Amino acid sequence: MNVAVVGAGLIGQAWAIVFARGGCDVRLWDGDQQALDSALTLIGRQVAELENQQLLLDAASVMSRIQTSASLEHALSGAQYVQENLPERVALKQEIFSKLDTLSDPRAVLASSTSSIPASAFTEHLAGRHRCLVAHPVNPPYLIPVVELCGAPWTDESAVEKARSLHASVGQKPVIVHKELEGFVLNRLQGALLREAFRLVQGGCISAEDLDTTVKDGLGLRWAFMGPFETIDLNAPEGVQDYCNRYGDMYQSIAREQTSVDAWDAEIVADIEQQRRSLLPKAELLDRRLWRDARLMELLRLKNA
Amino acid sequence: MNVAVVGAGLIGQAWAIVFARGGCDVRLWDGDQQALDSALTLIGRQVAELENQQLLLDAASVMSRIQTSASLEHALSGAQYVQENLPERVALKQEIFSKLDTLSDPRAVLASSTSSIPASAFTEHLAGRHRCLVAHPVNPPYLIPVVELCGAPWTDESAVEKARSLHASVGQKPVIVHKELEGFVLNRLQGALLREAFRLVQGGCISAEDLDTTVKDGLGLRWAFMGPFETIDLNAPEGVQDYCNRYGDMYQSIAREQTSVDAWDAEIVADIEQQRRSLLPKAELLDRRLWRDARLMELLRLKNA
Structure with missing residues (x-):
């Protein structure tokens, strides 16, 4: 499974670890090249610590599955699942999801880590809006496995199911939130x-x-x-x-x-x-x-x- | 420290274990002699299991600190703290607290395990009402250490403090509820x-x-x-x-x-x-x-x- 992680802040770094630990090949992208470089260093440190703690088996092989991409196009190329982690502003989410919908394989599932913005607020006008949803983690997701999956009213059930299946396969605990609710369920x-x-x-x-x-x-x-x-x-x-x-x-x-x-x-x-x-x-x-x-x-x- | 446990059902048995594990000498009494006999057998089994689980050090010495009393007077004799565990009926609580107040050392603290009846409902007319309070456990208290201490408006702070100090000394986690509230805090x-x-x-x-x-x-x-x-x-x-x-x-x-x-x-x-x-x-x-x-x-x- 090829996963693109978009945005290389703390949450993006953590998702890269989760997916790579679970056996996926991960491409990590950020608009800020410097942030991207330091993200890989920080991920390496955290992965080593998780190996020390017996929470992953083989740090080197996990790291071998994470690469950074200099362009969004490269990160999305071949990805079957995209996890977006930009700051919590609606305009930013609209802009990046428009790009993701245009540039990704049309069969890919597009998920946002947002904790506060419903998918309907940034996917309504997209051709591929049926494949967009929220996949809201608890920080850090490599220690707290629940992830809340919540689509917009137009999200296909099959997209939610693909996300559920992927998260379960990498050891997360996905739950499905059937309506767009402020705070989802956990909060x-x-x-x-x-x-x-x-x-x-x-x-x-x-x-x-x-x-x-x-x-x-x-x-x-x-x-x-x-x-x-x-x-x-x-x-x-x-x-x-x-x-x-x-x-x-x-x-x-x-x-x-x-x-x-x-x-x-x-x-x-x-x-x-x-x-x-x-x-x-x-x-x-x-x-x-x-x-x-x-x-x-x-x-x-x-x-x- | 000498503790009397009044009522030998599940909660009374569990309290006997907690206090004896913590080093107190416990006298257990129940109005039903048959219940009292079988309580000691059940306590023995549970204490052995806790030793197996490394949750107490020496089952034999714990058991040596628990004795049953054929009379309430004997159970109360020398007790500095009394933990009452009768069924959740106001009339029963009133009756037993009247006896406890009459028969116990006037310096002893008298506590009820009730989860639903405030101390004011069964202590108002007692000469020793200042020494009465609720000490509400979560079942079973030898595995879940919190205990909610809640006095009536007339309970002395020193009685609450004595109860707090005793529970802390046997490894429980006492919390003080300053007002009589339905459900106390946990519920x-x-x-x-x-x-x-x-x-x-x-x-x-x-x-x-x-x-x-x-x-x-x-x-x-x-x-x-x-x-x-x-x-x-x-x-x-x-x-x-x-x-x-x-x-x-x-x-x-x-x-x-x-x-x-x-x-x-x-x-x-x-x-x-x-x-x-x-x-x-x-x-x-x-x-x-x-x-x-x-x-x-x-x-x-x-x-x-």
Whole structure:
């Protein structure tokens, strides 16, 4: 399988690693030649680290499958799948998808990594709009495998299916979002939980630190290897229907207190910022991100075992 | 430290294990002598399994610290902390707390495992109401360490602090809930996420299976070792304030579509039940629960390492 990765920033680099690790031949292109050169160096470092961490087998062979292209035409030549990673601006997406649609093999599937722009906003007027969709990763996709696939109303099911099949074949976990939704699914779920989290801290019910503990030493443990439906399915003797019969009234009653949609106000955001900084000074944010990635790698090894 | 565990069902058994594993001397009592006898056998089996799983060091010494008491008086004698685990009925809680308050050392802290009844509903008229609180575990507490501590308005801070200190000393992760809230904190967070999950499946946006994948291979990975606040704190260059500046508008916009508080209707519950049963037949629920516990043990070993 030949894959073109368009845009060589952090997300583009990560996609190149994912596809090459999965056995695809990858051509990476960026409008900025300097960015393209340094991307290959950064990819090499990350691939070596993943080999160290036993999250890929053979760094040299992965690197041998990644080449940079001096022109977009070269990158697209022979590609059956294109993953686009330009900045999050509609005009940029429109412009690049117009080029991709013109220059690529008409049978290729064209996917955007956008987290915030629906495919319908940048593919409507394209001859090949039926083969365009969003394939939204979580950063970095070589550590967090879910990818949300979401077409426009005119996207062919076969294009979504080709994308699904490719992502599954390289070890990602594709999910299909059937309607264009703000935030797709992952951020909508995160938003629902965050809103209640802000509400509880703002109401003086719990500290930010204890709220985090409630998730990381409680609620989040099962969610790391089961989703919320499987969790409740296993939490009542007869499954999810039984669970809803037992606890539906409680959750409905709680929901009546969870309806506010006000913006997170400056005061509560500043309060949580202050609580976080007393737990983790700003100067230590970077180290803590490295710690997070190390833990994600351990968790991935555990789940792969 | 001497701990009395009152009620020898699943939760009482699990608490006996937690406190004995943590070095406390535990006396276990139940009104039903037969239940009490079989509890000790079941505890022995579970303690052996935890030793096999390297989640406790010395099964024999743990078991040597657990004894059953033929009378409530004997169980309470010398106890500095009492953990009550009777069925979830207000009248039962009122009756047992009245006894506990009368029979225990007046300096002992009295805690209930209730998940749904606030301490104010069963302690108001007690002479020792200042020493009573809820200590709500997640089942089983020897695998899921968070415990929510929530007093009534009249509970002394020192009683909450004694409970916090004891739970922390035996390796649990106590959090303090400062107001009596339905569902405490954990179930309120779970409810907020579940509500959006039901809404998305009901709206035809995603299948139950793909929604679970979005969490277990995406959102839930970081939450297994960081809470939601730390997660967003690390997801913008300058921390949580920066994150809210960047993404607050998106979450507010999403929130406007997340306001329904209708009961989960029979149709969507039946639909999800059907989707779950096609993924996991009812006959396999028990095996899958054992799989879940094995994964929780692996995750706990990873986090303890």
